[in-house]
Amino acid sequence: MPEGDTVHQAARRLHVALAGSSITRSDLRVPKLATVDLTGRTVLDVTPRGKHLLTRIEGGLTLHSHLRMDGSWRVYAPGERWRGGPGHQIRAIIGTADRTAVGYRLPVLELLRTTDEDKAVGHLGPDLLGPDWDPERALANLLASPERAVGEALLDQRNLAGIGNIYKSELCFLLGVTPWLPVGELPDETAARLPALAHKLLEANRDRPARTTTGRPRPDQRLYVYGRAPRPCLRCATPLRTAEQGDGSRSRPTYWCPTCQRGPTP
Structure with missing residues (x-):
């Protein structure tokens, strides 16, 4: 998508x-x-x-x-x-x-x-690339359902608008948490970083023909985890993993590093 x-x-x-x-x-x-x-x-x-x-x-x-x-x-x-x-x-x-x-x-x-x-x-949350971007409101939206998995909360466009499955996996990696960690279990500092980091990633790629979250030019190293399993993590060399994540209506392939990211996994 x-x-x-x-x-x-x-x-x-x-x-x-x-x-x-x-x-x-x-x-x-x-x-x-x-x-x-x-x-x-x-x-x-x-x-x-x-x-x-x-x-x-x-x-x-x-x-x-x-x-x-x-x-x-x-x-x-x-x-x-x-x-x-x-x-x-x-x-x-x-x-x-x-x-x-x-x-x-x-x-x-x-x-x-x-x-x-x-x-x-009108149902959408703050647009990460729009004039209405409001990181405080986005964070409040995400924290409103503390039991919800971070990955699912990020994909819910009512919380903040613009994140898809790729950025979901990449954001969770950069924050050091698995996509299945409940939002309410995010450390306060990590939760506070999330909206700003999401905005930074999309803003950096809004004009790029090829999306990257790593800054590396090689096509197979432009993303940290998404689409890279079972290749080694770019940080620790642990084989990356993938599993489906969804709310029951639709599941999406999700990628993470079992060493660099803490939290529950399937």
């Missing part, structure tokens, strides 16, 4: 391509929007909110999309071949005279009144 930094980059690409231009082609390929025609309206801006994308359009409209596991927006120049996937996977086409944005495999696509955006994103 794309994480906050990836969605931020997608929003910027779409904004640069579309904002300020009039829509010359509108094709929304979901049943509820099949008859919607946005041609002639101007794209005002494209704004990220956590993992959500809000494309605001003249006339008080917002096209809300979410990429979830494998959705994507691609931008093409006139005459450029579309390479985002087969045609049956296209869910949205928004074209201007100079660029065409194509949304592939979008699981969420809806048209809202801009004044009703809170219906789509």
